[in-house]
Amino acid sequence: MMILLSGCAMKLGKQPRQEVAPLYSAASPEFRQSAGSLLGPNFVGGNNITTLINGDQIFPALLSGIRSAKRSINFETYTFVDGEVAKQFTEALAEAAQRGVKVNAVLDAEGDVFDLVAELRKVSWPSLAETRAATIAVIVASLIAAVLLGVFDVLWQFLTDKIQNPSL
Secondary structure: OHHHHHHHHHOOOOOOOOOOOOOOOOOOHHHHHHHHHHHOOOOOOOOOOOOOOHHHHHHHHHHHHHHHOOOEEEEEEOOOOOOHHHHHHHHHHHHHHHOOOEEEEEEOOOOOOHHHHHHHHOOOOOOHHHHHHHHHHHHHHHHHHHHHHHHHHHHHHHHHHHHHOOOO
């Protein structure tokens, strides 16, 4: 029995059957075209592509991106299994939502999504009344700003006309 258990303990996760060889580097035009075909939008100038290998490089970069997100996060993963890494992602996504970042997460039924759902339920989301009040405040502020800018524009036009043609 001990031999069976030690053999099971040594094999962690699914082992790769075949290595996938890269067709071209991330800097090549072919990569841009194939990735653009898969993802839809084109690459934007000024951005960088960094090749990350395995979770040791990928997870810290993803967590850093989640923690520094300002507007939105679209997170999709095939397997989300309970463990330390999943806990880090769950906490980072919940913290992002708490600071106002819109978080969209698509997870498969294979993984353990209950921890993520439980963490996201801890977030204090604004009530419908709070959302309406904030929306009304933004609309009122926008209308006031529009009126003030309109008055300023009329006055500025009047002054520039007087300066250019004092006889008016």
